[in-house]
Amino acid sequence: MSDLALTDADEQWELHGEWEPVALSSPAAGAALTYTVPGATQLAVLSASFTYTASANAANRIPFISFLDQSGVPVGKFASPYKLVANDVSRVSFGVGVDQFGADSAANMGCGIPELRLRDGMQVQLSAAAINATDTLTLARLYVRQWRVIE
Secondary structure, eight states, X not given: OOHHXXXXXXXXXXXXXXXXEEXXXXXXXXXXXXXXXXXXXXXXXXXXXXXXXXXXXXXXXXXXXXXXXXXXXXXXXXXXXXXXXXXXXXXXXXXXXXXXXXXXXXXXXXXXXXXXXXXXXXXEEEEEETOOTTOEEEEEEEEEXXXXXOO
């Protein structure tokens, strides 16, 4: 695609709200949290944060954020470098330009993610490897940069 075509494509979108917080509903216990980019919108996730409460099950959990295409296939998956174990509670954060912080089983942990511009219908998923049926994800928030189609 030529530079001119790319410029024309970008001109069809206008920045709508430089910084927009998005509160997410908690999923059922043991389920990933998934947010779908609304129609006629593009967004870049600048940060994501949630409280992960691990059940008494002994498995190691590795929290992650995943960006999925419209068919649900990951186009990028970024995991915390730290794990949670039975009965741990941690505020897990991912952010553009963030250096990793925390430790295994820490009350706060996180790491960096790239700024990806997601099209309408794409999804952001928050979860953990080895999530247990009674683990919970609560108080989830995204901070996004959002564009809408110019009418």
